[in-house]
Structures are given as structure tokens and as C-alpha cells.
Amino acid sequence: GENVGLHLPTLSVQEGDNSIINCAYSNSASDYFIWYKQESGKGPQFIIDIRSNMDKRQGQRVTVLLNKTVKHLSLQIAATQPGDSAVYFCAENIEGYQKVTFGTGTKLQVIP
């Protein structure tokens, strides 16, 4: 079956450093990708998205990179802060299909 997965279950980063969270997907038909952040006791919160006609998209302190050739997605967080500590999920969707598939998540721990 189709799979959206994350390479690392836990990532520890020093405060102020940059974080990179990776995601692999297997459905080559997927054309819309989203990163969500889930803090303890809360539901997932949208961070940034990217469509398959783009390779890179930037937000505030976050950048998403999409490599369709190897079916890889990454989330880069600049100058990681304690408030960035959370579980990060990548998700994929197929245009017009409206059935989002989520990965299992990566826990980001920021070391003060």
C-alpha cells in the first residue's frame, strides 16, 4: 500500500541551531504536501504546504523542500526555539482526491 513515513522518530537540536526533519513518500501520484506541528495536548497545526509544481517554499523561519525524483520532503526550521518542540507530521494528498495520508511523526526536542 501507499506509505508516508519519517526517517527519524526523535530529533534533538540545540536552541539556535537549524533543524531538518525528513519525510519519504511512496505515491508518485501525490501532488500536494503539508507539514503539521502538534504540541502536547493540542491537535495538529498547519505549518506550510507545497504543491508538486514547486521544489521549495519558504515561510517564517520554515522552508519546505520537495524532491520528486526521490520522493522526499523535508522541513527546515531556522534558529530553532524551545517553542518549536513538538511532533511534526508530513502529509500527502492527491489533487481532487481529498484523502490526506499522514506519516507517523517526528518528535523534535529543543535543548536549551
Added chain:
Amino acid sequence: ETGVTQTPRHLVMGMTNKKSLKCEQHLGHNAMYWYKQSAKKPLELMFVYNFKEQTENNSVPSRFSPECPNSSHLFLHLHTLQPEDSALYLCASSQDLRLQAEKLFFGSGTQLSVL
């Protein structure tokens, strides 16, 4: 706040109980969803409603019964649950299923424990 409110935040119930989860969205969205989140597993889509009509039932057991009286409210009625149904139940909404794929807005969830 995401604009999606879920109640209760926590629920403990026995296997013979009947309870309901409530979700309300204040975003003017037309699509609402129920997801199940278990430890170390991906989010599982349960039900999808668009303009109050159910468009997806992802092979969910009949002990879970959704209800969508209008585009702003979504319920999940629970009866004769099993301990393995213990999980975080998340409600989400999005603008419109007819539009291009877009982001979901999630509530904080109901943490359910079945004894």
C-alpha cells in the same frame, strides 16, 4: 485557537456506556472530518462530511456513529466500545472538498479511555 472546538477534552467510559463527542467550527468551512490518533500510528481518517453529507466512511466499525446536523457541527456517537478504541479523537475542517486539496484545521481532540 484554530477555530475548531471539541468537547469534552477527556472522556473515560465503560464498554457498555453510550457517549458523544462534539465538534464545532467557527471558520465557515463546509467540510468536516473525524480522525483517530493512536500512539505511534499515523492519523487515521474515520469520516468525512461535505455540506452535511457523508462522503467517506473509512471502514469504521458501527459502534462509531457520526452525525452532522449542519456544516458547523459534527458529532461522534459512541456505544459498546472496546479498550482498543482508546485514543485521541480529532475533529478537523477545511473550506470545501470541491476545491483543490488544502490544509486542515484541527481541534485539540478528545482523549478517550475505554475501560
